[in-house]
Amino acid sequence: MGEGAAMKGGFRFVVRQTLAVIVGAIFIYAGALKLLDPLRFATDITNYHILPWPVAVRFAFYLPWLELLCGLALIFHRLFAGALLLTGGMMMVFIAASIAARARGINVSCGCFGSASHSLSFAGHLALDFALLAILFFLWFATSAERRA
Amino acid sequence: MRVSLVRQLLLLLGLAFLPAIGQAIYYRQTTPWEKQPADPAAVSLTTAENWGPAVLWVDARPDEDFARGHIPGAVQLNEDRWQDLLRGMLVIWAPERKVVVYCSQRSCNASHEVAERLRKEVGLTNIYVLQGGWEEWEKARR
Numbered sequence: 001m002g003e004g005a006a007m008k009g010g011f012r013f014v015v016r017q018t019l020a021v022i023v024g025a026i027f028i029y030a031g032a033l034k035l036l037d038p039l040r041f042a043t044d045i046t047n048y049h050i051l052p053w054p055v056a057v058r059f060a061f062y063l064p065w066l067e068l069l070c071g072l073a074l075i076f077h078r079l080f081a082g083a084l085l086l087t088g089g090m091m092m093v094f095i096a097a098s099i100a101a102r103a104r105g106i107n108v109s110c111g112c113f114g115s116a117s118h119s120l121s122f123a124g125h126l127a128l129d130f131a132l133l134a135i136l137f138f139l140w141f142a143t144s145a146e147r148r149a
Numbered sequence: 150m151r152v153s154l155v156r157q158l159l160l161l162l163g164l165a166f167l168p169a170i171g172q173a174i175y176y177r178q179t180t181p182w183e184k185q186p187a188d189p190a191a192v193s194l195t196t197a198e199n200w201g202p203a204v205l206w207v208d209a210r211p212d213e214d215f216a217r218g219h220i221p222g223a224v225q226l227n228e229d230r231w232q233d234l235l236r237g238m239l240v241i242w243a244p245e246r247k248v249v250v251y252c253s254q255r256s257c258n259a260s261h262e263v264a265e266r267l268r269k270e271v272g273l274t275n276i277y278v279l280q281g282g283w284e285e286w287e288k289a290r291r
Contacts, residue, residue: 035172038172038176038180039180039181039186042185043185043258043261044258046185047257047258053181053183053184053185054182054183057180057181057182058173058182061169061172061173061176062165062166062169064169065165065166065168065169065172066161066162066165066169068165069161069164069165070161073161079157079160079161080157081153081154081157082154082156082157082158082160082161083157083161085154085158086158086161086162121228121229122211122229
């Protein structure tokens with residue numbers, strides 16, 4: 001009984017760690033791509049018609065580093081809860097902005113994964129974003145449950 | 150727990166500032182901080198129309214928008230079905246033709262994306278982006 005519970009706990013731990021590393025790596029990749037071309041990212045932000053250029057260009061220098069840092073935090077399990085909350089928040093803002101842009105008839109390129117995301121349609125992007133968000137929620141609740149136990 | 154979480158958030162938000170400020174200082178001379186740079190490949194509707202039959206119009210909007218209406222003679226090329234549509238576009242493309250890509254309106258960037266891919270991936274030259282896009286075309290026809 002004790003051994004079975006330990007194995008189950010160990011399996012859950014491996015699943016959580018694996019998912020955290022996958023999501024962390026995705027955020028590092030996305031952040032690194034944007035770091036290489038901040039002006040391109042600023043243009044992508046402006047295309048959503050939510051922020052003016054002077055704000056967008058400042059965000060374009062800041063957000064990629066935040067993504068990178070959160071990705072590292074998820075992988076190395078440091079500042080984990082904070083990183084989960086920030087990445088989840090960024091994903092929700094991004095999903096809302098994408099849907100709002102689409103509803104206004106604006107064909108936006110999210111700029112999330114540089115040229116690697118060119119082959120993804122809007123639905124594909126959205127599916128990927130919701131999948132990432134679902135994993136972040138899972139990690140948040142799994143970690144909270146573990147802390148309570 | 151709550152204090153710890155707030156502390157983690159502030160730490161992450163603050164730590165990200167340091168390299169961001171460093172990068173911004175490094176690029177301070179070459180970054181247009183207050184005004185978005187104009188696209189040198191952007192072309193007005195009047196200019197494009199003056200090019201006459203030399204223009205190859207490329208519609209970068211989604212399939213449903215193209216089906217609702219498009220510039221006469223335009224070929225469709227969007228990122229959703231890039232490989233399929235590119236073949237059709239290249240059939241009627243010729244080196245001497247000026248390719249003018251358009252999307253829905255001034256704010257959309259599908260035309261910029263398609264234009265960039267045509268330049269970088271396909272290696273075409275004479276690629277332009279229509280200022281104002283389909284919206285501008287419709288306005289001129291009213």
